[in-house]
Amino acid sequence: MPNLKLRWLALSTLISSLGMSFIWPLTSVYLHNQLHISLTTIGVVLLINSVTSVLGSSLGGILYDRFNPFYLLIYSVSATFVILCGLSIWHSWPFFSFWLGLLGFCSGWNIALLNSISTSIRNISSKRVFNVLYLFQNLGVVIGSSLVGYFYSISVTLLFAVAAVLFLGLIVVILVNFQGINSSRSIDHQAHLHKKVVKLPINNQIFLSILFIALLIIWVMYQQWTSNVSVYMTELGFPLSKYSILWTINAGGIVLIQLILSYLNQYNFTSQEQIIFGISSLTISFVVLIFANQYIGFVIAMLLLTLGEATAFPAIPALVNRLSSRNAKGKYQGAVNAWASAGRALGPLIGGIIIETTSYIWLFKIAVILYIVVFILVLSCLKILNGKLTYFD
The missing domain is CATH 1.20.1250.20 (MFS general substrate transporter like domains)
Structure with missing residues (x-):
């Protein structure tokens, strides 16, 4: 994938990780302390979030092999932006649990697609690529975790709104820098149409x-x-x-x-x-x-x-x-x-x-x-x- 630089993939991973780290650290605290939801119910909500993440990861990865990843990523990141906008407006119970379930699905989808797209960078060893992505993913967690308390103390609405703005920025990054994966995947797809699909040993x-x-x-x-x-x-x-x-x-x-x-x-x-x-x-x-x-x-x-x-x-x-x-x-x-x-x-x-x-x-x-x-x-x-x-x- 000559048109996609590792730095843009790393930046996308950083923004995605930073945006999501504004959500998951405060879930239990917000639900229990602000909405007065029982710990048992919170456990169920978190379980649903994890299950939808599994579904999103599996589906996102499978669709990557069949369709243009540029559009798949645009759709999922745009959906994440819309969900975060909805969460900014309606974050009472049970709306919060509904949005969190959808976020789990989109988060899993986004991670699977970014990891899958990274496999197309062939001028750098895959080991180095994934080390870099893991580094930027954790940088996002570090920055997000350090800021989440500050924004939360001002307003939970502000917190979700900032996360939404981050994903809006991610949409711009993808639109500007990920166009190269369109032609690359199209070439791969055409090649697959004319030869037998390689079966995994x-x-x-x-x-x-x-x-x-x-x-x-x-x-x-x-x-x-x-x-x-x-x-x-x-x-x-x-x-x-x-x-x-x-x-x-x-x-x-x-x-x-x-x-x-x-x-x-x-x-x-x-x-x-x-x-x-x-x-x-x-x-x-x-x-x-x-x-x-x-x-x-x-x-x-x-x-x-x-x-x-x-x-x-x-x-x-x-x-x-x-x-x-x-x-x-x-x-x-x-x-x-x-x-x-x-x-x-x-x-x-x-x-x-x-x-x-x-x-x-x-x-x-x-x-x-x-x-x-x-x-x-x-x-x-x-x-x-x-x-x-x-x-x-």
């Missing part, structure tokens, strides 16, 4: 299936940090501000690690090595959590978690890109976000069940066991299928 299908299952488990356990670790820390006597500082460390750490990874790209670390290293670091973070009773223990655990996600998470879509045929890039990039979204949706529920039937410590022990299983499964598959996997451009 069975070894690739096996490994990708295992990788998606691993991604689901990884996210189910990762979500314990966003849902249950905060409660665990407060029960140990730590103020909530201490927990918030951990996420500041996480955000800053991700940006720093991505910059380091960009430098280390010259040493040709493979996506497989990044994934294995990342899973190892995630495993150790939960080992540390089992024994953490001082704040420094939680800081160390968060540093390990950050190191794990910053190395593994961008490497997974990069590897999926190389293992998926050109006519199915969107399908499998959509699957990456769909399986991750499913893990995010199931994580709090599964964690709550484990805690209620056992304890927080057992939750962390089960996380360690599952991560070890994932580590062995992925590593074994890479060893067994070594030399048997087919890599595509």
Whole structure:
């Protein structure tokens, strides 16, 4: 895709992430404190948001392989803008839950399309492309999370309106800079009409299936940090501000690690090595959590978690890109976000069940066991299928 520069894709990812980070951090607080909705109902609302995100990711990825991605992206970003305008005007109950469900669908759709479009940049290694996108995605989260409290203190209407303006700006960026994907995809589409569609080799299908299952488990356990670790820390006597500082460390750490990874790209670390290293670091973070009773223990655990996600998470879509045929890039990039979204949706529920039937410590022990299983499964598959996997451009 010669007409599309990585910087415009990175900017689009930044704006999308920044806009959505004005919404998700305050959902529970706004619904509970302002609209006086029960925590159980809030849980259902968040679950619906995650489910619609899975649907949006899957559908967006599949349609990318069949239709012009320029128009698909314009439609989805425009729909997001309209939804945010509606949310700015009608954000009482139950309108808020309705808009949030639609936002989940559009958010999943947008992420799947941006990731799929990134696979068409062939003059830069896919590993570097996805590292850059992950960096800008987290920059959006850092900036958005730091501003959301300020705007929220002024007016929730202002907050949603600012998010809408950001997506209006994103529409302009896409209209001006993404026209190149029109002709590129048209050429690809015409080529597919005149030749047999490449069927994904069975070894690739096996490994990708295992990788998606691993991604689901990884996210189910990762979500314990966003849902249950905060409660665990407060029960140990730590103020909530201490927990918030951990996420500041996480955000800053991700940006720093991505910059380091960009430098280390010259040493040709493979996506497989990044994934294995990342899973190892995630495993150790939960080992540390089992024994953490001082704040420094939680800081160390968060540093390990950050190191794990910053190395593994961008490497997974990069590897999926190389293992998926050109006519199915969107399908499998959509699957990456769909399986991750499913893990995010199931994580709090599964964690709550484990805690209620056992304890927080057992939750962390089960996380360690599952991560070890994932580590062995992925590593074994890479060893067994070594030399048997087919890599595509």
